Amino acid sequence: MRSVLPPGFARRQWQVIAVGGIIATALYASFLTSPVGTAAFGVLGTWTVVACFAGPRRWAAEPPAAWLMMGAAALLFMIGVIIRPTVTEQPMPWPLLADAVSFSGYLLLGAFLLILLRQRGGLDRHAVLDGMIVCLSAGLASTLLLALPAAATPDRDSLLSIIQGLYPLFDVMMLLLLMNLTFTAKHWPVSLIALIATMSMMLAGDLAYAIVGANGQIYASPLLNVPYLLAYTALGVAALHPSVVDMGRADKLPAQAWSWPRLTLLLPALAVPFGLLLTTGTRSAASRLLIAVCGTLIVALLLVRAIAAVRAQVAAQLRSEHQATHDPLTGLPNRQSISAEIERLVTVVDPESHNRVWVYMLDLDGFKWVNDSWGHDTGDQLVIDAGRRLRTAVPSAIPVARVGGDEFLLAYVGEKGDALRLVDDIRGCFAQPFPVRDHEVVISASIGIAHAESDAVNAGVTAEALMRDADTAMYRAKGEGPGRSTIFDTSMHTQVRERIELEVALRQALTEDQLHVAYQPIVRLETGIPVGAEALVRWMHPERGPIPPMAFIPIAEDAGLITEIGTWVRKEALRQLGVWRSEGTVGDEFYLSINVSPRQLSDPELPLIVSGEMVRYGVPPHCVALEMTESVMVDGSSVTSRVLFELREIGVKLLVDDFGTGFSALGYLRRFPVTGVKIDRSFVTGLGVNIEDDEIVRAVVAMSHALGLSVIAEGVETPLQREALHVVGVVNGQGWLWGAAVKPEEFAERWRETMTRVPNGIPEIVANPSGRHRRPD
DSSP states (O other), rough: OOOSSSSHHHHHHHHHHHHHHHHHHHHHHHHHHSHHHHHHHHHHHHHHHHHHHHHHHHTOOHHHHHHHHHHHHHHHHHHHHHHHHHHHHHOOTTTHHHHHHHHHHHHHHHHHHHHHHHTTOOOHHHHHHHHHHHHHHHHHIIIIIIHHHTOOTTTSSSSHHHHHHHHHHHHHHHHHHHHHHTTTTTSSOHHHHHHHHHHHHHHHHHHHHHHHHHOOOOOOOGGGHHHHHHHHHHHHHHHHSGGGGGGSBBOOOOTTTHHHHHHHHHHHHHHHHHHHHTTTSOOOOOHHHHHHHHHHHHHHHHHHHHHHHHHHHHHHHHHHHHHBBOTTOOOOHHHHHHHHHHHHHHHHSSSSSSOOEEEEEEEEEEEEHHHHOOHHHHHHHHHHHHHHHHHSSSSSTTEEEOOSSEEEEEEEEEHHHHHHHHHHHHTTTSSOEEETTTEOOOOEEEEEEEEOOOOOOTTTHHHHHHHHHHHHHHHHHTTTOOOOOOEOTTTTHHHHHHHHHHHHHHHHHTTTOOEEEEEEEEEETTTOOOEEEEEEEEEEETTTTTHHHHHHHHHHHHOOOOOHHHHHHHHHHHHHHHHHHHTTTOOOTEEEEEEEEEHTTTTTTHHHHHHHHHHHHOOOGGEEEEEEEEGGGGGGOOOHHHHHHHHHHOOOOOEEEEEEESSHHHHHHHSSSEEEEEEEEEHTTTTTTTTHHHHHHHHHHHHHHHHHEEEEEEEOOOOHHHHHHHTTTTOOEEEEEEOOOOOOHHHHHHHHHTSSSSSSSOOOTTTTTTTTOOOOO
């Protein structure tokens, strides 16, 4: 279980153990031989052990197994320190009991550091070689200066003396592993600094014991344990500080084989054999032989390390060159690489032949929907799969590159017939569905094609023009429908310029109040009485006049403006509904239907925002319906799902727009809290003409009624369609039969007129006096 302490206190526990550790150390040093000192040591040690188990768990530090080992190691070290004064006076092998416990603690401590290094990806070849060099040097010094003099002590077991002298070597090995952690950190968090302090204090304590042992003693004074108390204090800080979560997170600096931190370890290690040769090498031939062997091994390891560093540098250079010319996600060449390849092809193609350089720009149809619905990780996997299929489908001599989020570029040299056959090969990549989150999604690719003849003089300009023209043709193909391909012609430049100008004008329209909201009535078919309206955005350009939504909404989606426009429409619609309600224009049952995009529904704050807007404008939740596309229902995002449920909880209606054209499924309707569906106009148009449309509408109505959902038919244009819908059980309708979307003033006027002309429940065509029935723009 997590701690139930107040958050503020939990974040300050490391300060408490730091102060408590200092107090416990002072008490121990002041009352060395009394129960007070022993109790202070025991309390601090126990506190630290508990901190190692509880602190990392409290902050969800990873990996948890490492800190369990650290806690066990701290417990064993404490036991070893406590029992050492008692067992030291006993005959062999009892004195070895304290060492056995301590050695077990070192094994667990080493496992703790190795697990952290593996978690951070920090134990590389250089680190291993550095460790071997430093350990050889430290072992040589420890053996000659501490272990051998201790073993020469008369009347004492030589094994026990050697063990006492080797403790500093173990500490050096642990400290070296810890220093490797510092090589994987761009900054040192408090927990890492505290761990370094822990190992430094352990080294100081063990070194003091080793020096005493070299002088013929095993245990001299309780003061030798003071560094261990400080080590326990630092360890408790490391375990309880919130930065303990950073210990398991990789935060590596670029690899530096000869960085200054590494050299500060290596240079003293290289100097140790020479220093020992001058100070202790004259004692015996065995000492000189040991120094010579260790020195030779150190030099050999240094040479191996130098060779490894050179190889690593070469490998890093190759990786850098590859990364500069290849896409990191798919491994395919990037824009820079294929641009150079196209430039080369333009120069080598034979000008006397019928061959040309052909460039194909691909854009995945439906990628944006997958990316918005399931997240960027799923979108990345879809791009990887598409790139793999493309690379497999076309000959290896044809370069394939990824040049954008979901855009790929191919280059080919050949005749027109072969170039067009290559389009079929490319389309074949998308014949099979792609696996996406336990689903199978069928996507296609829009393909733009551009070609050019040989041009060795202006190869660079021609290559750039080919890529630009292929991109232009791709946008034309995308506008004609998914899965299309188009060959570039010069007239497309005008269309591209038109699109760019329209995007710029749309951005200006948002700031200059050129947009307005129009309202189209939603009518009950049985009575002809309007029950609500849909709020629709309209754009009146000051020079071009009205621009239809089908022209600027796709541009808004591509340009990232759809959220801003959707938010503005929602606010304006709610404000207008509040005005109508306060003026008594509409009754309490009148509701307003407002479109929301998938991107808006991915905002976890949307329910709170909508709730606040309804309160601000005095609109009750039952008077608001939010329309979403079917793609939202196949959204694998938990955020979108939670947003929908929270919107329903506050009382807002949720409608599925254009139902029947996308991924209609009973399972989706049952899984999400939708309250109604809107049958797409394409099915309504075919009523009484196309038997399949009749059956689809009848099936949708039956399914919706079974689930308790309301049904609205869009695009109702004739009395015949109205009657056919009424017969199959559709309750409400919307379309030009009752009028187009109009400004709020005109809508309010028509509303009053309509409500005065329904004695028989059917207003006929009063709301559309022109008598012309056509689909709205």
